[in-house]
Amino acid sequence: MTDPENKSSISTIDIYEDVSDWDVNAGGNKVVAKRMTGRFRKLKWFGMSVWLVYFLGPYVRWDGQQAVLFDIPNRQFHFFNVTVYPQDIWMLSLTLLFFAILLAAVTSIAGRVFCGYFCFQTVWTDVYTWIETRLEGDTPQKAMKFKSAPLSAEKVGRITLKHSLWLIIAMLTGLSFAAWFTDAFQLWKDYFTLQAAMPAWIVLAMFTAGTYVFAGFMREQVCFWLCPYARLQSVMYDQDTLLPAYDAERGEPRGKLKKGQVDSAKGSCIDCRMCVAVCPTGIDIRKGQQEGCITCGMCIDACDSIMEKTNQPKGLVRYASYKELHHNHDSIPVFKRPRVMIYGLILMISFGGVVYGFTHLSPTEFQVVPERQPLFVQLSDGSIQNKYTLRLLNKTQHPIEVQYRISGLEGATLHGLDDLVHIEPGRINQLTAFVRLEEDAVNQAISPLIFTADVINGPDIQIRYESMFMGPN
Template sequence: MADTPPSAPSLYESREPIFPRRVSGPFRNLKWALLAVMLGIYYITPWIRWDRGPALPDQAVLLDMANRRFFFFWIEIWPHEFYFVAGLLVMAGLGLFLFTSALGRVWCGYACPQTVWTDLFILVERWIEGDRNARLRLHRQKQWDLRKARLRVTKWVAWFLIAMATGGAWVFYFTDAPTLLRDLLTLQAHPVAWTTILVLTATTFAFGGFAREQICIYACPWPRIQAAMMDEDTLTVGYRDWRGEPRGKHRKAEGAETLGDCIDCRACVNVCPTGIDIRDGQQMACITCALCIDACDDVMAKIGKPRGLIDYLALSDETRERAGNAPRPVWTHVFRPRVLLYTALWTLVGVGLVVALVLRPPVEMTVAPVRNPTFVMLSDGSIRNTYDVRLRNKHGEDRLFALSIDDAPALTITLEGEDDTTVDVRANETYLQRVYVTAARGTPEAQNERTEFVLRLEDTTTGDMATKETVFNGRDN
């Protein structure tokens, strides 16, 4: 019988779950504070009320998709003002470039939603199952008993409730929160609301509870983009190997005096949420959360060594410190040309948006000439053009608008369905009005092929005006 060939080694290694150890210190406290603030903003904001009058919703922050409107406290963004949203997205992108060029992946470590909810899920896991060693023992326990089942089910239920609250809070941003909550409790909510909550609950439960660091390492594109934003002066979490190596246990034995400051306690590895060893150098999986700094500083304090074996460093600091020089001050790393350029661009876009918001008119209109036909000859020989005029009333009450013509006294204006040249537009609505402009027979406007004129819109209550240049098409003789 022929020998059975050996099986080929597997090229796939299954994921080993990461159970970060609890750590305390300034960076961990900063992360807790930011987590509380950001989650508070996310969950509470839809319930803040803002009185805009009887014709408008009283929710402070509302993405009113049905009426194509975005409300943010006293600011109201209309569909044709989408450039404000585009400007905010540009500012968000520039902000990411700015912080990454100055402090590495500080966004990922402190403010990314994946990081925030993963921190929250790990906190719940620690409350229920214990710290790292207890969770490791529970994970390695192959046989399920009553205790393991109770702890796991309790944890999963808590995660599910957090995930459901996350999905529920998101849909409250798109409709009146109290009304939607009543509809959800009475099972009368629209299927879109239920579907959105279900999808967000499932993704939050899976990403924050199980995928965790895999989202940061494999799914998120930012680790692969960040290299273009960083240079040798970017501050990021690093290990001073010239001080820590050779590492080893500092026992009273021959050769101990030749060891570096690192005692190879692996505290930095045990607290890392992505499971890397920062002593191996900068890695794509590092999210710059700085928890390894807190862990290492705590160990250094216990063995009587100075802090900073793991710290925020720049590559340019390594050369200086290896030569025995002090590192450059932090401000020289932060305030450098690339960072200042991003700051200037970010500020420029922000100032532009504020100026555009302040200067935008309270009354607006758009004019669209009807091109088929371009003009009509009436029975008395006069020439008439037709225009579709869209009027926007941005006030919280109904307004009476008057239309008139500037720079062309021979042209007369009439409104379809109206006895005069005024039209009533309801509060916070857009109204489409068909307008007729007529030139009498024999006038230059009736005989010339094109005559430019200005259509003027006036708010009869406040006197606010809007104008629009357009063209009257006459009969070319």
């Protein structure tokens, strides 16, 4: 922001216009952004294509089942051949931490690139406006001409087609979200036969309405007024953060040039306003970095194409740090920035934790709880008996047959668990067992005792639980 009291200390910024000239489009004007090709446009298409995973992911099968499924009713998360239970919720926490820190690290390095290239709001808006510009005109003038044209069959047809396509995309968005939580193919059948569960209808209705309104009508206003990340991102910036910026020293004084004309008194900017025309949020980047900028780089593509046409070097508008642009200091390399190093460390720890979790997930969860009241009983034959509750959770995707045994205590015998125990996938089996020991063999108050559960069908699983045997001495 330019401070009139302190202009000498920020001389380069003086070139920018006052903050009161910021292009904050509060929704009064509809932005019709021109579309141009270029390297950042290609990058945006690539970023957008990642969302195909959202639409197609639920249909991927693995071992005869949906590969990725958030099974809320059974409190399980299936990820290919791994099933995560609430007991392993720490992995979800680490995963969320990883993505939160990744977002912070990326923002610190290159600003709101998430907004510009991946965010669902900007991606869906881009698709919606692409449809709109194809049908109603790809410049503000053409759009206005279409709007003010008398009602005709063609105009009604175009408007109907636009809203139909918008609604289809909105419904597919809602259906795809629901499909991550239930069998995707069955969900389609349930919707078409009107047999879907109430939560599925609610999800579909909410996502359809939300997508249609947010991407079709509110567009960049969602970023301005509703997005919490847009409010937070500025605290992640520093003077080394790369942002799309206009090189005012090189560009000013701006001025129009006739074809072939060279005017050494003027800067590189020919005031063609192409950078403004392509901006999806209606910003003039020449007024400096602004709140509404989603760092999509479209203005860079636009200006580069103009520089090419006027035989000037590209980069009048480019990704640049504050330091680079104002020649105060050299930018610090990414790996030497303390903020990025701390983010990187947390990223490595959380990623390592998630990888460890996935590679060391136990296929079962085994727990042995000794009875406390009483600690032991003495039977009529004089032997000492302890009572235990055994709980075993089958985290595999197949039924298992389990045989229990004990070890580690000479002479101890296990009672009440003679038969094989059948446990369905995702189920906990709870049993009561007794361990007996001749009185003469009990030579200490607490003796170590190991319970072992051998899974005798399917995978070679053997789970041990170290417990204890209580005696009178």
